[in-house]
Amino acid sequence: MAKDLLHSISEGMSGFSKGQKLIARYIIENYDKAAFMTASKLGNTVGVSESTVVRFATEVGFEGYPQLQRALQELIRNRLTAVQRMEVTSEQMGEHDILSKVLTMDIEKIRRTLEEQSNEGFEAAADSIIAAKNIYILGIRSSAALAQFMSFYFNQIFPNVRLVTGSSASEMFEQIFRVGKDDVFIGISFPRYSKRTVKAIDYAKERGATVIAITDSAGSPLAAKCDHLLLARSDMASFVDSLVAPLSLINALIVAVGMRRQKEVGETYAQLEKIWDEYDVYEKNEENIV
Known part of the structure; x- marks a missing residue:
């Protein structure tokens, strides 16, 4: 679908507005970078407004920009090298407030899952x-x-x-x-x-x-x-x-x-508890939690 998307964008170039053509050219030539840009950042990169980017996404058949972004991410899902991934991470997060950014991204992954x-x-x-x-x-x-x-x-x-x-x-x-x-x-x-x-x-x-x-x-x-x-x-x-x-x-x-399998699990833990007590596991095991 993502390859069809790039072809579709290329084929529809003649019908795009001036601003949309700038977005289209950038995506075709730099889809690996565009896939991880916010609508605002993509707009700043090509010199158009964020609203123009959002309208472009609907113009090419998506409900909104996030759906276009996900389609581009599917295209490169298994193609980024470790160096490219490092570059993308640097662009996404910068050097400040990394804890908040990483945990917020993880929350989003669980939500989407x-x-x-x-x-x-x-x-x-x-x-x-x-x-x-x-x-x-x-x-x-x-x-x-x-x-x-x-x-x-x-x-x-x-x-x-x-x-x-x-x-x-x-x-x-x-x-x-x-x-x-x-x-x-x-x-x-x-x-x-x-x-x-x-x-x-x-x-x-x-x-x-x-x-x-x-x-x-x-x-x-x-x-x-x-x-x-x-x-x-x-x-x-x-x-x-x-x-x-x-x-x-x-x-x-x-x-x-x-x-x-509650019954079986209960029996398993009952047997383990018996073994731990019988062999004094907790006292002899150096890795035991104190």
Whole structure:
């Protein structure tokens, strides 16, 4: 859709006003920068008013400027290098009041995640996890932390959780080669997307497993072959991946599954408490919370 948008803007150039032509040319030539500019900043950059930018967005078929901006962001979602992301972050935030700016952006990501994720899809994913014979969880690079978090809590609910690790594709496939039709495979990846995660999803799907993809967009390569798509907004502009919305989504999934398995979870914690008391774990474990 985003590529069609640039073509549409180019084709409609002759019908734009003078100010709109300035906006159109800038977007076509610098869409990677325009995607992260406010309407006000884009207007200042090309020498037109903010209202002209807003009218331009409606002229090319969007409800408002935020929708145009999101369409441009979809175009570059997986193309920015680390250096480009650093440059965008610098332009967006500057050097002052970073705490407020970062937390405000994270709040917006959670809000958009709540808007874009359907309850039906979320509940269907939870049902699949509960019914699975084995649960495989894979996340690479920054997504590894999310996979480990999910695995830690699912291991307290289920006896059949497998956190897929490994620094190479061969090690990864050694751990998932037995995945089958009664299993669930959960793949987690955000821009820039992991090719290994995509390959693992392809393999799990071919083996008949139910695939759950946790990613940021329906245009993500993880979305193409999954059975259940869970969307959480990340920030592909920042050189540091913002995982607050994905973590919140995963947290909600763990709670949803745990609430449906309250008896089993209760029994698990009762057994753990007994073991901790019997072996005096808290006194001997140096990592115990004081």
